[in-house]
Amino acid sequence: MVEESSRKRKLEDQEESESKKKRKYDGFERTTTLEELRRAQVDFANARDWNQYHTPRNLLCALVGEVGELSEIFQWKGEVAPGCPKFSHKEKSHLGEELSDVLLYLVRLADQCHVDLATAVKDKLKKNAMKYPAEKVFGSSKKYDEYKKSN
Amino acid sequence: MVEESSRKRKLEDQEESESKKKRKYDGFERTTTLEELRRAQVDFANARDWNQYHTPRNLLCALVGEVGELSEIFQWKGEVAPGCPKFSHKEKSHLGEELSDVLLYLVRLADQCHVDLATAVKDKLKKNAMKYPAEKVFGSSKKYDEYKKSN
Amino acid sequence: MVEESSRKRKLEDQEESESKKKRKYDGFERTTTLEELRRAQVDFANARDWNQYHTPRNLLCALVGEVGELSEIFQWKGEVAPGCPKFSHKEKSHLGEELSDVLLYLVRLADQCHVDLATAVKDKLKKNAMKYPAEKVFGSSKKYDEYKKSN
Amino acid sequence: MVEESSRKRKLEDQEESESKKKRKYDGFERTTTLEELRRAQVDFANARDWNQYHTPRNLLCALVGEVGELSEIFQWKGEVAPGCPKFSHKEKSHLGEELSDVLLYLVRLADQCHVDLATAVKDKLKKNAMKYPAEKVFGSSKKYDEYKKSN
Numbered sequence: 001m002v003e004e005s006s007r008k009r010k011l012e013d014q015e016e017s018e019s020k021k022k023r024k025y026d027g028f029e030r031t032t033t034l035e036e037l038r039r040a041q042v043d044f045a046n047a048r049d050w051n052q053y054h055t056p057r058n059l060l061c062a063l064v065g066e067v068g069e070l071s072e073i074f075q076w077k078g079e080v081a082p083g084c085p086k087f088s089h090k091e092k093s094h095l096g097e098e099l100s101d102v103l104l105y106l107v108r109l110a111d112q113c114h115v116d117l118a119t120a121v122k123d124k125l126k127k128n129a130m131k132y133p134a135e136k137v138f139g140s141s142k143k144y145d146e147y148k149k150s151n
Numbered sequence: 152m153v154e155e156s157s158r159k160r161k162l163e164d165q166e167e168s169e170s171k172k173k174r175k176y177d178g179f180e181r182t183t184t185l186e187e188l189r190r191a192q193v194d195f196a197n198a199r200d201w202n203q204y205h206t207p208r209n210l211l212c213a214l215v216g217e218v219g220e221l222s223e224i225f226q227w228k229g230e231v232a233p234g235c236p237k238f239s240h241k242e243k244s245h246l247g248e249e250l251s252d253v254l255l256y257l258v259r260l261a262d263q264c265h266v267d268l269a270t271a272v273k274d275k276l277k278k279n280a281m282k283y284p285a286e287k288v289f290g291s292s293k294k295y296d297e298y299k300k301s302n
Numbered sequence: 303m304v305e306e307s308s309r310k311r312k313l314e315d316q317e318e319s320e321s322k323k324k325r326k327y328d329g330f331e332r333t334t335t336l337e338e339l340r341r342a343q344v345d346f347a348n349a350r351d352w353n354q355y356h357t358p359r360n361l362l363c364a365l366v367g368e369v370g371e372l373s374e375i376f377q378w379k380g381e382v383a384p385g386c387p388k389f390s391h392k393e394k395s396h397l398g399e400e401l402s403d404v405l406l407y408l409v410r411l412a413d414q415c416h417v418d419l420a421t422a423v424k425d426k427l428k429k430n431a432m433k434y435p436a437e438k439v440f441g442s443s444k445k446y447d448e449y450k451k452s453n
Numbered sequence: 454m455v456e457e458s459s460r461k462r463k464l465e466d467q468e469e470s471e472s473k474k475k476r477k478y479d480g481f482e483r484t485t486t487l488e489e490l491r492r493a494q495v496d497f498a499n500a501r502d503w504n505q506y507h508t509p510r511n512l513l514c515a516l517v518g519e520v521g522e523l524s525e526i527f528q529w530k531g532e533v534a535p536g537c538p539k540f541s542h543k544e545k546s547h548l549g550e551e552l553s554d555v556l557l558y559l560v561r562l563a564d565q566c567h568v569d570l571a572t573a574v575k576d577k578l579k580k581n582a583m584k585y586p587a588e589k590v591f592g593s594s595k596k597y598d599e600y601k602k603s604n
Contacts, residue, residue, distance in 0.1 A: 032269035049290035061528035068521010075514035096271035118183035120247035139200035219370010226363035334571035351592035398573035420485035422549035441502035
């Protein structure tokens, strides 16, 4: 009896901590830079003599492969709500890995193309802000669509 | 004659500066963090009331769309050397934009799935280092392939 | 008054014919073969001297580009019901074009890789039938997923 | 000695037949229609009660997954010549399977969107012929690119 109730308490604690883990999502870790990821991959490829395989089109094919694996996670799910509340812990962790694989190949592709992705992405953010002025596209899916179409 | 030679000099300067610009690629700008990109997009969507459109599967479809635009840049090129030396300035700049679009949707997708992409990608780097031990896969495309296949 | 009612009748006729058009979908036109599409593209490329651009990886990049355009059609739609009842006539026709572009590059890619796609696809249908025995996977999404995962 | 030479002969025969197999590629099997593939998949899904999972966006995600697997075949290959002469028999057969998987999901997606893919693709072939008049784009990659860009 004692064992039973202690086991039950343990399970409840676990569930609570699980749910806390889910509740506490608060954005990304603060310090990770794109340059840090680029540098890590340069070191990784150098240590293995793999630069020879990392030509732009090889990396593009690898990137498309990883996007495919990311897409497979969502393939029989129907609509998925923000936060993926119905994903198991395992699925969520798998999702994190596939998102990471796409990111790593994207960073490596930019680097092997000699594109400064950090500068490029900040330029793009500025361009988007000018392209979609908040007051003109606010809350309107129609305007959103039209704006997007003229992309 | 003077004009001619001055025009020639100008052209040479231009070429030199162009080639300097190409030579001087030295990785990414140092400070940009993933969290900064995430935050910028949260503000962007809030200001436009666009969170309603940014469900995980909508963002996945948008990401695939941008990967398609990235792929189109490489579609009739044949093999492309590292650094994309044959790309015009315009193509290089277009490439930077498409790489950025993929990155922005990837960051937004991770955020709307409540995945801390910065932590996930660092975990993945560690996992990759263990999966492909440098001494075992060094410089061998065969071993590389086998290792990759067991991915 | 007469005009008004005649205009109304016209509109009703139009809607009825529109809805008839939608209702009457009854599968694909019966005679089109994969070989016919392959042959049409061989002739098309020959007439334009474009075989030189149609290497396997160029075509793969082009295919990925078209998949991106297909995905864009669905990107801000949320869940879409079978038959796409909310798509406008224009969207439906655009969808038909993008599906066709993917098909055409897929056929051309198979051809340039010297893969007999018609035979390959029939072999795959047989393989799938053995892999997912109807009695074992009937109506169960769980079993479906498990079966799919072991793919 | 006799054994040795008989084994050698066998190997030569095998190589010859292998090379004959490769040489003899002559397009696709002639009779397979798109409608036949569509019908096969309707029967397949009905027998397994799987129509419930085959919504347009689920199928799109699955299609993107298969395109990823197709892309992975080419990811560390560098440029691949027409006919894929360096692919092993096993790789060629794997390639046939992935091309087939993309085709099957494409056909199924069109069907679940109520798009007659056979009619749509023939319309697209006509449209392409008008868009790229042979005499204007003949053999010029520049013109080809420009024409493609205005796509």
